[in-house]
Amino acid sequence: MMEDTATRAQASWFQATARQRIDGLLDPGSFTEFLGPAERVQSPHLALFDLPAAFDDGVVIGRGTLDGKGVLLAAQEGQFMGGTFGEVSGAKIVGLLRAARDAAGGGNGKDDLPRAVLLLLDSGGVRLQEANAGELAVAEVMRAVVEARSNGVAVVALVGGKSGAFGGAGLTAATCSRIVVSEEGRIGVSGPEVIETNKGVEEFDAANKALVWSVVGGKNRRLIGGADAFAADTMSGFREAAIAVLGKVPPFDLKTLKAEQARLAGRHSKLGGCDDAVGMWKVLGIKNPPAVRDMDEDAFTGIADRLKEANHDAR
Amino acid sequence: MTLDEVLKGLFPGGHDVKTSKDGWITGHGKRRDGGPIAVIGVANGVPLGAAGVLPLAEHVLGVVEKGGDTPILVLVDTEGQLMARREEMIGLNEYLAHLAKCLLLASQHGHRTVGLEYGRASAGAFLATALATDSLVGLPGAEPAVMDLPSMARVTKLPEDKLKELAKTTPVFAPGLDHLAQTGAVAEIWDPAKPLDGQLEAALRNAGQKDVRDQLGAERKGRPAAAKVARQVIAAATGQTHDAAAA
Numbered sequence A: 001m002m003e004d005t006a007t008r009a010q011a012s013w014f015q016a017t018a019r020q021r022i023d024g025l026l027d028p029g030s031f032t033e034f035l036g037p038a039e040r041v042q043s044p045h046l047a048l049f050d051l052p053a054a055f056d057d058g059v060v061i062g063r064g065t066l067d068g069k070g071v072l073l074a075a076q077e078g079q080f081m082g083g084t085f086g087e088v089s090g091a092k093i094v095g096l097l098r099a100a101r102d103a104a105g106g107g108n109g110k111d112d113l114p115r116a117v118l119l120l121l122d123s124g125g126v127r128l129q130e131a132n133a134g135e136l137a138v139a140e141v142m143r144a145v146v147e148a149r150s151n152g153v154a155v156v157a158l159v160g161g162k163s164g165a166f167g168g169a170g171l172t173a174a175t176c177s178r179i180v181v182s183e184e185g186r187i188g189v190s191g192p193e194v195i196e197t198n199k200g201v202e203e204f205d206a207a208n209k210a211l212v213w214s215v216v217g218g219k220n221r222r223l224i225g226g227a228d229a230f231a232a233d234t235m236s237g238f239r240e241a242a243i244a245v246l247g248k249v250p251p252f253d254l255k256t257l258k259a260e261q262a263r264l265a266g267r268h269s270k271l272g273g274c275d276d277a278v279g280m281w282k283v284l285g286i287k288n289p290p291a292v293r294d295m296d297e298d299a300f301t302g303i304a305d306r307l308k309e310a311n312h313d314a315r
Numbered sequence B: 001m002t003l004d005e006v007l008k009g010l011f012p013g014g015h016d017v018k019t020s021k022d023g024w025i026t027g028h029g030k031r032r033d034g035g036p037i038a039v040i041g042v043a044n045g046v047p048l049g050a051a052g053v054l055p056l057a058e059h060v061l062g063v064v065e066k067g068g069d070t071p072i073l074v075l076v077d078t079e080g081q082l083m084a085r086r087e088e089m090i091g092l093n094e095y096l097a098h099l100a101k102c103l104l105l106a107s108q109h110g111h112r113t114v115g116l117e118y119g120r121a122s123a124g125a126f127l128a129t130a131l132a133t134d135s136l137v138g139l140p141g142a143e144p145a146v147m148d149l150p151s152m153a154r155v156t157k158l159p160e161d162k163l164k165e166l167a168k169t170t171p172v173f174a175p176g177l178d179h180l181a182q183t184g185a186v187a188e189i190w191d192p193a194k195p196l197d198g199q200l201e202a203a204l205r206n207a208g209q210k211d212v213r214d215q216l217g218a219e220r221k222g223r224p225a226a227a228k229v230a231r232q233v234i235a236a237a238t239g240q241t242h243d244a245a246a247a
Helices: A005-009 A018-025 A087-105 A128-150 A168-175 A192-199 A209-216 A218-224 A235-246 A254-271 A277-283 A289-294 A297-304 B003-010 B050-066 B085-089 B092-108 B123-128 B149-156 B160-169 B177-183 B196-206 B213-219 B226-246
Strands: A032-034 A059-066 A069-076 A116-121 A154-159 A178-182 A229-231 B024-030 B036-045 B072-078 B113-117 B135-138
Touching (some): A018 A069, A018 A116, A018 A235, A032 B226, A059 A235, A069 A087, A087 A116, A087 A128, A087 B226, A116 A168, A128 B092, A128 B123, A128 B149, A128 B177, A128 B213, A154 A168, A168 B092, A168 B123, A178 A218, A192 A209, A192 B085, A209 A277, A209 B085, A218 A229, A229 A297, B003 B024, B003 B072, B003 B196, B036 B050, B072 B092, B092 B113, B092 B123, B135 B177, B135 B196, B149 B160, B177 B213, B213 B226
Parallel strands (some): A069 A116, A178 A229, B036 B072
Antiparallel strands (some): A032 A059, B024 B036
């Protein structure tokens, strides 16, 4: 049972399960799960498709502490149905965010729920077998994120799993107060395979791994300001980054969204004409942009943390 | 119904709603009581990309900045998010989420927001527009879909015929306005034979800040579990608080 703590802290986030990530992220032994597998809150729809259900429907939710401070947490299991938003898996996240919102807003008379929610996203988006319910769950999650943020709750997305954060998960990430990403973390709307299938290989060659990483990978997201912190692909990497970003989050108000409007309009006019990621990084002022790909974390973080576009409160 | 027909029906008192050559709709219409309603949207089924989000979001932020309680109507006919490598490269997810956030901000500031689905809609573009409003209504003939059945057949590896058969018994995955209404996404399907302006006023009266779509989905039996699960989570989270307080 007693694993070597140092080894565990260095374990890969990318390779880990949702439950392993929770263990590695939070203070040891601090996690309490809500609606755990014993309660068998599972999808009522997968049987229609002759697919096996999971007792947690691929989402683990609960509360614990991070660096001594309380947090609520939802973790998607990317290895079950691609971490997708289904009716139940989505509703678990919605309920968690609504609980945080109500507590912070005084709505349910509870004021001792944590004012921070961590979303460990690892999801290809909506679960197609439950497409309508899943899409709607994402819409409800986005609305609940905004309502929680408006009541002063910090909502942080952590992205570094095998399924990345695509479709509704990509939009959910960008609705949060802050986004933490690792090099392996991919964030987008349409995945490379989907674009290749629909628009052809000349539009996006999904088999070209280097191209895929440069477009949707964590380094590009961090450099253009699509993520606020870059984490090493380890439990301690995500832990440290999450603690750091929770220190200061942008409020959800008109000023923030006007700043985001200016930021995104500025990005579009500045980078919209670039044909590839290296071209964008050059426009951003990076001296040797092709070197970004093989840069280690320290060197990369050193560059990203000094870049104007990458460091903002406009989210 | 065409966009022109829809606008004429919605605003017999007049409007200055314009559609750009790219298909972005912005402007204002005159309500029955003479007051203004802001209008944004996507026309002609065009896909929504980063460039399209910017003028729409700007229009919404302008309404919020001006203050008051001017409502906002979102007209939706889009094939979905723009699928292109460059769009992904510059962070389309942030652009689409930004538009949704602007609409949600407007709602929090007291501007009622209503989405009107009159053509196509799917996936990420649906989340950024219609599904970010207080209340979504649809006109018969609208074809909202998270994904079309042939693509779904490819991904789920089930024959299209089997999916069509399944769609008859469960609204949870199949494309279409009726199915989305059953799951609670679409509050109401309008009657095109009746005056649209009156139906718009009714929709504005029914639109509220509280998200009731999961309850609606439960009542209509299209989404049996969502509302219950969300309530169970809240109870568990606050019950946990009780225990901690007692300990």
